[in-house]
Amino acid sequence: DTEVTQTPKHLVMGMTNKKSLKCEQHMGHRAMYWYKQKAKKPPELMFVYSYEKLSINESVPSRFSPECPNSSLLNLHLHALQPEDSALYLCASSQELPGNTIYFGEGSWLTVV
Amino acid sequence: AQSVAQPEDQVNVAEGNPLTVKCTYSVSGNPYLFWYVQYPNRGLQFLLKYITGDNLVKGSYGFEAEFNKSQTSFHLKKPSALVSDSALYFCAVRVLYGNNRLAFGKGNQVVVIP
Numbered sequence: 001d002t003e004v005t006q007t008p009k010h011l012v013m014g015m016t017n018k019k020s021l022k023c024e025q026h027m028g029h030r031a032m033y034w035y036k037q038k039a040k041k042p043p044e045l046m047f048v049y050s051y052e053k054l055s056i057n058e059s060v061p062s063r064f065s066p067e068c069p070n071s072s073l074l075n076l077h078l079h080a081l082q083p084e085d086s087a088l089y090l091c092a093s094s095q096e097l098p099g100n101t102i103y104f105g106e107g108s109w110l111t112v113v
Numbered sequence: 114a115q116s117v118a119q120p121e122d123q124v125n126v127a128e129g130n131p132l133t134v135k136c137t138y139s140v141s142g143n144p145y146l147f148w149y150v151q152y153p154n155r156g157l158q159f160l161l162k163y164i165t166g167d168n169l170v171k172g173s174y175g176f177e178a179e180f181n182k183s184q185t186s187f188h189l190k191k192p193s194a195l196v197s198d199s200a201l202y203f204c205a206v207r208v209l210y211g212n213n214r215l216a217f218g219k220g221n222q223v224v225v226i227p
Binding site (some may be wrong): 004040041042043045048056067088090092093098099100101103104105106107 | 138147150159208
């Protein structure tokens with residue numbers, strides 16, 4: 001099973017709201033990722049967790065706050081977002097070694113109004 | 114720095130004809146190369162990868178890719194395209210060990226014409 005599950009599939013939030021995106025995998029992967037993707041563009045890496053510790057933050061604004069409660073779960077907390085943050089947010093997971101495949105979820109479509 | 118390039122923006126092909134989506138890479142050391150497909154309003158789906166070994170890699174949905182070290186290419190191919198193959202295709206290279214990231218190409222929109 002190569003499934004990464006993301007919820008919700010769609011989210012509309014106001015600029016003053018606080019919301020969270022959730023991601024779950026049961027493949028025993030120890031690396032988990034958040035990507036942001038605009039329409040017809042490649043995904044852009046936001047954060048990487050390795051063994052439940054944040055290992056990469058690609059200079060993401062603090063209005064995005066990641067959390068890895070355990071090895072199977074990854075959250076992305078959203079607060080005071082801007083309309084330009086509207087995008088598809090993709091969660092992914094993999095084993096650590098570079099030859100291992102990174103598997104993506106179906107994504108959460110976020111609209112900031 | 115590890116990078117890949119997808120030189121075309123869109124590939125149009127008639128149904129039943131061979132499909133090729135081009136990718137060239139620039140890496141130091143051995144490349145770990147991947148192809149992903151994204152259908153409309155969906156996430157990225159893994160198609161195939163090259164790590165080492167046989168230069169011809171077979172993947173999902175009848176796709177294959179040929180690793181060519183002399184031309185630094187990793188083109189994706191399918192012998193007979195289907196309308197359902199219409200999607201956005203991304204080539205990617207895994208950055209070196211200790212730095213968990215994929216460097217993506219810009220993507221190619223494939224349109225299969227019935």
